[in-house]
Amino acid sequence: MAKQDISIRTEDGTAKAGLFRPSHQAAVGIILYMDAFGPRPALDTMAERLAGEGYVVLVPDLFYRFGDYGPLDARTAFSEEPSRSALRSMIDGTSQDMTRRDSAAFLDALTQAGISGRIGTVGYCMGGGRAIHAAAAYPxxxxxxxxxxxxxxxxxxxxxxxxxxxxxxxxxxVGSAGVDGSFPPEQSALLAEALRRAEIDHIIENYVGMAHGWAVSDHNVYDERGAERHWKRLLTFFEESLR
Structure with missing residues (x-):
């Protein structure tokens, strides 16, 4: 796999991104929407794994409007100052609508990389909703x-x-943590109802015993068995949906 650092021109500026290519020619692309701690080695490793499965993977920096920042440590960024305040400011200052608009440029970047067909999105933490929003905005x-x-x-x-x-x-x-205050059971029920009413093919799966952030290796709550279960589900989902 090869990583290329690229710059993507959006409506609001220039977003840095990593573009990961498999060792052989690929026709299917993935946008990986970051969690709250930004592009970093842990996400690069995840993108490399997807590329190893034959996908061209784009990992854009959603916080580019704030200029240079970080690096952020997923283990301590929310528990220590000044990183906690800076991180909260970037999260609150990067709306879903901003990422929706940015996603048009992300799709163009994949097109320029030779991926012109339909693609997949995956997001973690704050990126999860953005992956779904992108699918709604660019169906x-x-x-x-x-x-x-x-x-x-x-x-x-x-x-x-x-x-x-x-x-x-x-x-x-949707893979949810077993107990997650940011996505409690009542929200899961509302999302399920909305997807069913829209007649969308969907799965909402509860990973019992997993904590918020379990699938990303540099989180304090990372769980290897749970992460491998997530990989099995994700790769099957993309294989069935995109190939």
Whole structure:
């Protein structure tokens, strides 16, 4: 696998991104929407694993509007200052609508990389809702959207993902942490109802015993067995949906 550092021109500036290519020619692309701690080696490793399965993978920096930042340590960024305040500012200052608009440029970047057909999205933590939003905003390009330990997927906010799923044409997979305050059972029920009413092929799966962040290796709550289960589900989902 080879990683290429690229710059993507968006409506609001220039986003840095990593583009990961498999060792052989590929025709299917994936956008990996980061968690709250930004692009870093842990996400590179995940993108490399997807590339090893034959996908071209784009990992964009969703916090590019804030200029240079970090590096952020997933183990301590929310528990220590000043990183906690800086991180909260970037999360709150990067709306779902911003990422939705940015995703048009991300799709163009994949097209320039030779991926012109339908693609998949996957997001972790704050990226989970963005992966679903992208599928709703660009239904003719995105055939599969996956979220793992995504938060606020069915909240009271006007931009809550569950309010926008009706335009999705592809499949949706949601893997939730066993007990997660950012995606409690009542939100799971609301999301399931919205997806069923929209007649979208979907799965919402509860990973019992897993904590928010379990699938990403540099989180304190990383769980190897749970992460491998997530990989099995994700790769099967993309294989069935995109190939």
């Amino acid at each position: 003719d390009r995105i055939a599969a959207a996956a979220s793992f330990h995504g938060g606020r997927l069915a909240s009271d906010a006007p931009d809550s993902p569950h309010r926008h799923v009706s335009t999705i044409k592809g499949r949706v997979y």
